Amino acid sequence: xxxxxxxxxxxxxxxxxxxxxxxxxxxxxxxxxxxxxxxxxxxxxxxxxxxxxxxxxxxxxxxxxxxxxxxxxxxxxxxxxxxxxxxxxxxxxxxxxxxxxxxxxxxxxxxxxxxxxxxxxxxxxxxxxxxxxxxxxxxxxxxxxxxxxxxxxxxxxxxxxxxxxxxxxxxxxxxxxxxxxxxxxxxxxxxxxxxxxxxxxxxxxxxxxxxxxxxxxxxxxxxxxxxxxxxxxxxxxxxxxxxxxxxxxxxxxxxxxxxxxxxxxxxxxxxxxxxxxxxxxxxxxxxxxxxxxxxxxxxxxxxxxxxxxxxxxxxxxxxxxxxxxxxxxxxxxxxxxxxxxxxxxxxxxxxxxxxxxxxxxxxxxxxxxxxxxxxxxxxxxxxxxxxxxxxxxxxxxxxxxxxxxxxxxxxxxxxxxxxxxxxxxxxxxxxxxxxxxxxxxxxxxxxxxxxxxxxxxxxxxxxxxxxxxxxxxxxxxxxxxxxxxxxxxxxxxxxxxxxxxxxxxxxxxxxxxxxxxxxxxxxxxxxxxxxxxxxxxxxxxxxxxxxxxxxxxxxxxxxxxxxxxxxxxxxxxxxxxxxxxxxxx
Amino acid sequence: xxxxxxxxxxxxxxxxxxxxxxxxxxxxxxxxxxxxxxxxxxxxxxxxxxxxxxxxxxxxxxxxxxxxxxxxxxxxxxxxxxxxxxxxxxxxxxxxxxxxxxxxxxxxxxxxxxxxxxxxxxxxxxxxxxxxxxxxxxxxxxxxxxxxxxxxxxxxxxxxxxxxxxxxxxxxxxxxxxxxxxxxxxxxxxxxxxxxxxxxxxxxxxxxxxxxxxxxxxxxxxxxxxxxxxxxxxxxxxxxxxxxxxxxxxxxxxxxxxxxxxxxxxxxxxxxxxxxxxxxxxxxxxxxxxxxxx
Numbered sequence: 001x002x003x004x005x006x007x008x009x010x011x012x013x014x015x016x017x018x019x020x021x022x023x024x025x026x027x028x029x030x031x032x033x034x035x036x037x038x039x040x041x042x043x044x045x046x047x048x049x050x051x052x053x054x055x056x057x058x059x060x061x062x063x064x065x066x067x068x069x070x071x072x073x074x075x076x077x078x079x080x081x082x083x084x085x086x087x088x089x090x091x092x093x094x095x096x097x098x099x100x101x102x103x104x105x106x107x108x109x110x111x112x113x114x115x116x117x118x119x120x121x122x123x124x125x126x127x128x129x130x131x132x133x134x135x136x137x138x139x140x141x142x143x144x145x146x147x148x149x150x151x152x153x154x155x156x157x158x159x160x161x162x163x164x165x166x167x168x169x170x171x172x173x174x175x176x177x178x179x180x181x182x183x184x185x186x187x188x189x190x191x192x193x194x195x196x197x198x199x200x201x202x203x204x205x206x207x208x209x210x211x212x213x214x215x216x217x218x219x220x221x222x223x224x225x226x227x228x229x230x231x232x233x234x235x236x237x238x239x240x241x242x243x244x245x246x247x248x249x250x251x252x253x254x255x256x257x258x259x260x261x262x263x264x265x266x267x268x269x270x271x272x273x274x275x276x277x278x279x280x281x282x283x284x285x286x287x288x289x290x291x292x293x294x295x296x297x298x299x300x301x302x303x304x305x306x307x308x309x310x311x312x313x314x315x316x317x318x319x320x321x322x323x324x325x326x327x328x329x330x331x332x333x334x335x336x337x338x339x340x341x342x343x344x345x346x347x348x349x350x351x352x353x354x355x356x357x358x359x360x361x362x363x364x365x366x367x368x369x370x371x372x373x374x375x376x377x378x379x380x381x382x383x384x385x386x387x388x389x390x391x392x393x394x395x396x397x398x399x400x401x402x403x404x405x406x407x408x409x410x411x412x413x414x415x416x417x418x419x420x421x422x423x424x425x426x427x428x429x430x431x432x433x434x435x436x437x438x439x440x441x442x443x444x445x446x447x448x449x450x451x452x453x454x455x456x457x458x459x460x461x462x463x464x465x466x467x468x469x470x471x472x473x474x475x476x477x478x479x480x481x482x483x484x485x486x487x488x489x490x491x492x493x494x495x496x497x498x499x500x501x502x503x504x505x506x507x508x509x510x511x512x513x514x515x516x517x518x519x520x521x522x523x524x525x526x527x528x529x530x531x532x533x534x535x536x537x538x539x540x541x542x543x544x545x546x547x548x549x550x551x552x553x554x555x556x557x558x559x560x561x562x563x564x565x566x567x568x569x570x571x572x573x574x575x576x577x578x579x580x581x582x583x584x585x
Numbered sequence: 586x587x588x589x590x591x592x593x594x595x596x597x598x599x600x601x602x603x604x605x606x607x608x609x610x611x612x613x614x615x616x617x618x619x620x621x622x623x624x625x626x627x628x629x630x631x632x633x634x635x636x637x638x639x640x641x642x643x644x645x646x647x648x649x650x651x652x653x654x655x656x657x658x659x660x661x662x663x664x665x666x667x668x669x670x671x672x673x674x675x676x677x678x679x680x681x682x683x684x685x686x687x688x689x690x691x692x693x694x695x696x697x698x699x700x701x702x703x704x705x706x707x708x709x710x711x712x713x714x715x716x717x718x719x720x721x722x723x724x725x726x727x728x729x730x731x732x733x734x735x736x737x738x739x740x741x742x743x744x745x746x747x748x749x750x751x752x753x754x755x756x757x758x759x760x761x762x763x764x765x766x767x768x769x770x771x772x773x774x775x776x777x778x779x780x781x782x783x784x785x786x787x788x789x790x791x792x793x794x795x796x797x798x799x800x801x802x803x804x805x806x807x808x809x810x811x812x813x814x815x816x817x818x819x820x821x822x823x824x825x826x827x828x829x830x831x832x833x834x835x836x837x838x839x840x841x842x843x844x845x846x847x848x849x850x851x852x853x854x855x856x857x858x859x860x861x862x863x864x865x866x867x868x869x870x871x872x873x874x875x876x877x878x879x
Contacts (some may be wrong), residue, residue, distance in 0.1 A: 096726030154732065179733040207733060312737060362738060364728045366772070394728060421728045478727065503726075 073114030135159030155181030231255025344377030348384025468494025
């Protein structure tokens with residue numbers, strides 16, 4: 001498809017151009033409808049007016065990375081046939097409480113526009129949006145074909161809203177509620193699915209806490225024969241889980257409930273046999289409060305596992321190692337650092353196909369915990385898992401040499417997110433900054449798309465990043481750098497940079513203003529607790545009218561300082577729903 | 586606080602800054618005993634460094650940035666014995682008007698490096714209450730963990746607090762150990778020790794000048810099952826600078842060594858190395874409680 005468009009573009013032959021012009025739109029639309037990648041579609045729409053038109057009529061899915069970059073009106077005007085919408089709202093640092101409440105990103109205005117223009121909307125995926133019960137009720141009542149709702153890191157709604165969805169969405173296939181700021185008042189929403197409702201394929205309520213009616217859940221699981229993904233919450237006991245598994249042997253992704261229960265021999269055998277009967281499970285999560293005693297019930301199921309999420313289970317290294325021996329096909333692994341380096345060594349020894357590793361801290365605020373993971377665990381994984389390309393690693397110490405070894409073993413990193421939890425910590429063996437570590441990463445990993453840096457870092461790190469990270473799209477920086485030069489190197493150097501988020505760094509106005517044109521090619525820039533002034537922000541806003549420059553002030557801070565700055569490109573102009581704490585310049 | 590005739594060299598706890606030689610023991614001009622504790626003893630599995638470059642390579646700072654922000658609180662009580670030890674190698678300016686939203690540290694080259702924006706640090710020992718010195722200031726939004734995960738994990742661990750901070754079914758018994766005047770809490774797994782002697786020597790290694798517990802627990806007089814007797818305890822209390830105490834399931838503070846080891850590990854929720862002046866009131870109560878139990 002790409003080469004075809006290129007050929008047409010490059011050809012100066014008028015005869016060929018005439019052929020293009022008479023190519024029927026309908027055929028073009030059918031051809032273009034086979035394109036799914038958003039970026040391909042964007043490229044296609046730029047070829048010529050005909051292609052732009054054909055593309056917009058044939059597009060059914062849209063992805064909007066920043067809900068304020070475009071308005072519902074502009075969206076619905078351009079794309080008349082959308083069935084699936086993905087929207088992301090607040091800046092990522094809102095996950096860490098850095099964004100004031102009521103900041104915005106409310107879904108409601110979008111839903112109102114969609115009710116008119118996309119009444120046949122089927123799918124809605126929201127991340128970091130503000131969603132109210134009223135909006136969920138509106139959604140449930142106005143879109144008869146609605147099939148898929150996915151809410152990740154959203155807030156503002158309660159289980160009442162879920163009840164509305166369960167009650168009214170007769171064609172629902174997917175309900176995926178993850179890690180939201182949800183007011184969980186009761187589990188009765190689950191009982192709202194009518195007895196005639198059978199279309200569910202994905203149900204994920206693992207992060208809710210209220211008890212649900214287990215009879216209702218069992219009946220629901222029994223009658224939804226296409227159910228492939230079931231992730232229950234920790235109110236579901238092992239015995240209840242066993243009954244669910246027996247009714248859904250076709251499951252492919254399972255999130256268990258609580259793994260802590262006193263099981264006598266018979267129920268344990270039943271549980272093990274229920275697991276063995278589910279031969280298609282490739283993803284396993286949950287395991288809340290897992291007692292190692294019952295983990296062997298999983299061993300047979302682990303043989304085909306490709307994704308194991310133990311990030312809410314505090315397993316020690318010994319029992320984790322015993323489990324991981326049974327998971328030779330693992331490609332993605334999320335764990336807590338309670339497994340320690342020894343546990344990670346077991347991963348290196350047993351999981352040669354591993355591509356993604358995330359290690360979360362069990363006790364992030366306890367600085368004197370003697371355990372957790374160190375550079376050794378990471379190095380051990382890199383020796384055993386050469387296909388590793390995605391890592392998120394929280395640790396309390398690191399060395400430059402270790403990181404150099406790691407990227408030498410695994411040069412294909414696309415996502416390297418290293419969080420040394422004490423801000424500004426140097427290499428603990430040499431006492432030097434961690435510049436060379438990240439230098440090694442960007443020099444060796446040419447495919448690097450996402451990088452999070454930590455530890456003691458000078459401007460040299462950013463010189464390296466600017467010089468070598470040619471495919472970098474997302475960069476997160478905290479407590480790093482020495483001067484404006486650091487940020488300037490990145491802005492001048494990384495051609496594909498889309499998201500830059502910075503906190504607590506000594507970057508100031510000169511750095512901010514060095515990126516004027518750059519910001520239009522990026523999705524957004526976040527700078528908080530840096531050295532930027534209001535005047536500089538005003539200058540930036542004045543010179544770049546297609547950027548929204550928003551400043552969030554903190555109580556009691558100096559009037560001239562811009563405490564938190566969020567800058568993003570937009571075709572929708574300045575937003576009108578900002579709360580008083582957010583100043584649009 | 587006066588020293589009695591007991592041999593206290595082994596039991597005296599001293600507070601000082603890294604790289605400092607053990608200063609002479611004795612009172613400073615205020616008549617207070619100098620309290621020196623080498624911060625080197627806090628080197629755990631990972632030595633921590635201050636944010637700025639230390640100019641003196643030998644003086645390895647062993648606290649993290651948030652500690653640096655609270656550096657001013659480290660000065661020993663009673664003025665301290667060595668003046669130069671009160672200076673940080675990196676100067677710390679704590680203030681909200683630095684424009685950087687946080688303390689600014691100067692490294693050896695004089696360049697300013699921003700540290701995090703500190704919340705108020707609640708470090709100082711509180712004589713009135715038996716509160717453990719709370720853990721250090723936390724930076725907003727750091728480490729970068731989603732609120733959902735933070736809340737879930739903390740509710741899991743506070744649940745564990747109800748069970749002597751035991752991680753359920755996993756065979757460990759982590760309890761926090763704090764020491765009055767120390768910037769850190771430590772954690773120990775009580776299950777890895779089989780007696781008070783074991784625990785004492787482990788704590789001794791952790792807080793290297795600390796030999797109180799072994800003093801408490803060594804048996805000179807008629808030993809009880811664990812090598813401790815009432816009268817010995819009372820003798821020690823008068824003399825030592827610090828004693829080891831623990832909070833039991835009922836929330837009461839007791840002297841370590843009173844009860845049989847198994848009973849101790851069952852009921853111990855956390856440990857505190859407390860100034861013995863604070864602990865005087867404890868001993869009789871501990872004895873009574875123990876008697877009531879038995």
